Each structure stands twice: as C-alpha cells, then as structure tokens.
Amino acid sequence: xxxxxxxxxxxxxxxxxxxxxxxxxxxxxxxxxxxxxxxxxxxxxxxxxxxxxxxxxxxxxxxxxxxxxxxxxxxxxxxxxxxxxxxxxxxxxxxxxxxxxxxxxxxxxxxxxxxxxxxxxxxxxxxxxxxxxxxxxxxxxxxxxxxxxxxxxxxxxxxxxxxxxxxxxxxxxxxxxxxxxxxxxxxxxxxxxxxxxxxxxxxxxxxxxxxxxxxxxxxxxxxxxxxxxxxxxxxxxxxxxxxxxxxxxxxxxx
Numbered sequence: 517x518x519x520x521x522x523x524x525x526x527x528x529x530x531x532x533x534x535x536x537x538x539x540x541x542x543x544x545x546x547x548x549x550x551x552x553x554x555x556x557x558x559x560x561x562x563x564x565x566x567x568x569x570x571x572x573x574x575x576x577x578x579x580x581x582x583x584x585x586x587x588x589x590x591x592x593x594x595x596x597x598x599x600x601x602x603x604x605x606x607x608x609x610x611x612x613x614x615x616x617x618x619x620x621x622x623x624x625x626x627x628x629x630x631x632x633x634x635x636x637x638x639x640x641x642x643x644x645x646x647x648x649x650x651x652x653x654x655x656x657x658x659x660x661x662x663x664x665x666x667x668x669x670x671x672x673x674x675x676x677x678x679x680x681x682x683x684x685x686x687x688x689x690x691x692x693x694x695x696x697x698x699x700x701x702x703x704x705x706x707x708x709x710x711x712x713x714x715x716x717x718x719x720x721x722x723x724x725x726x727x728x729x730x731x732x733x734x735x736x737x738x739x740x741x742x743x744x745x746x747x748x749x750x751x752x753x754x755x756x757x758x759x760x761x762x763x764x765x766x767x768x769x770x
Contacts (some may be wrong), residue, residue, distance in 0.1 A: 518542040519572040521562060523549055527587040527624065531569045534591055538598035542571075573597070588620040615663065623659075626651040 520535065520542045522528045535542050547553045547568050554566045563570040563585035571590055576582025584593045595602035603609050630648035633641045
C-alpha cells in the first residue's frame with residue numbers, strides 16, 4: 517500500500533493519474549496546505565521541502581517503507597515500480613524523460629506563474645501577466661506539435677495526444693483547467709492553440725470512473741503542532757475558496 521499525501525493542486529493530480537494508470541493500491545491522506553499542515557513536524561519528516569505531493573511506499577525497495585517527494589521523482593518511481601510508461605529501450609527511455617522534463621521545468625512553473633499573477637497577485641503586474649501568458653501560449657503550441665509527432669508517440673510507447681493514456685498529457689493535465697480560467701488574450705498574441713480545447717475530452721472521461729470500486733482510500737493527516745503563519749492577504753483568491761471546498765475528505769472505500 518502507498519500512502520499518498522495530497523490535496524487538489526495540479527502536481528497532485530499528476531500522481532492521481534499515474535497511480536490509477538499503473539494500477540497500484542494507495543491511500544489518500546489530505547494535507548491542508550491552507551492551514552499550514554505541510555509545515556508541521558509530522559509532515560516535514562516525510563518531505564523536508566514542505567510540499568505536496570509525497571508518497572510513502574510501505575512495500576518499497578527491499579520490502580521496506582520508502583518515501584518519495586517531488587512530483588517528477590514520484591512519477592519516475594511509480595513507473596519503475598509498475599514497469600509501465602518508462603520504456604527499457606534507451607532511445608525511447610530518454611525520449612520519454614525529455615517530455616517529462618518539459619512538464620517539470622516549463623509547463624508547471626510557467627502555468628503556475630500565469631495563474632498567480634493573473635488571479636492572486638495585487639494590481640500593477642502587467643508585465644508579469646503578459647510575460648507568463650505569452651509563455652503559456654508558446655507551451656500549448658509545443659505540446660500540440662511535439663506530442664502529436666508519430667515518432668514521439670511510437671518511441672515513448674504511448675498513444676497519441678488524443679488518448680487519455682498519453683503520459684505527456686497526463687503530466688500537464690492538472691494545469692490546463694487552471695489556465696483556462698484566466699483570459700489568455702493579450703497585445704500581439706496569436707490565436708489560442710487547440711490544445712486547451714482537446715483537454716475537454718480528458719476532463720469528461722475523468723468524470724466517469726472506470727472501476728466500480730475505487731482503489732483510493734481517503735483520510736486526513738493528523739498533526740498536533742500549531743499551523744504556520746497564514747499567507748498574505750493578497751494570496752487569497754476566488755480559487756482558494758474552491759480549493760478549500762474540494763479538499764473535503766472523500767468517501768472511504770472498503
């Protein structure tokens with residue numbers, strides 16, 4: 517069993533998708549970052565970087581518990597553990613890792629900054645908003661053209677981007693709904709690429725569980741230490757209200 521420390525962020529959603537696609541049993545443990553639970557001693561023992569996602573695999577290497585944090589490291593660990601989505605062929609192996617790195621170093625950070633400066637930062641950040649929106653549009657086009665190439669799909673042993681099982685899309689999937697909530701038009705921008713529209717099929721399919729009995733079990737992390745200092749007022753947003761509501765514990769599967 518894998519303990520999965522989570523909430524609702526895009527980086528967490530990547531791990532949800534990977535766990536389900538790999539068919540690995542796990543238990544979801546919500547960590548309320550808005551209340552500062554990620555800074556409590558109990559969680560810092562799991563991830564000293566105080567971020568989610570993180571996992572504890574109770575059947576880790578050598579049959580002993582093993583902790584993994586950082587979403588990219590978790591994806592690679594789960595791929596290795598399950599033997600899925602990370603080809604053994606050296607060329608295909610590194611083709612896959614290249615696109616994973618694109619998500620980790622470009623899609624995640626740039627999409628996150630676009631959402632932050634558009635929805636959470638105080639007024640007066642027009643340059644930052646324009647800068648990150650431009651980069652988001654560029655990355656949408658990169659994903660559209662790059663992951664659609666037959667050579668990439670064949671080399672990485674994944675279906676084309678129209679498939680829900682495409683690893684490249686799965687790793688970026690969490691950020692797309694976030695960027696679709698902000699206005700992407702700006703001076704001199706090109707027409708918005710088709711990638712955001714194609715994600716509707718992925719989101720729709722995700723609403724229909726493929727299994728009658730969910731593999732996921734849910735609980736809340738129990739921490740006794742005091743919460744950390746609250747975030748500044750300017751970080752509060754309309755989205756924060758929705759995230760807090762979405763973090764409510766889900767029903768526990770038998």
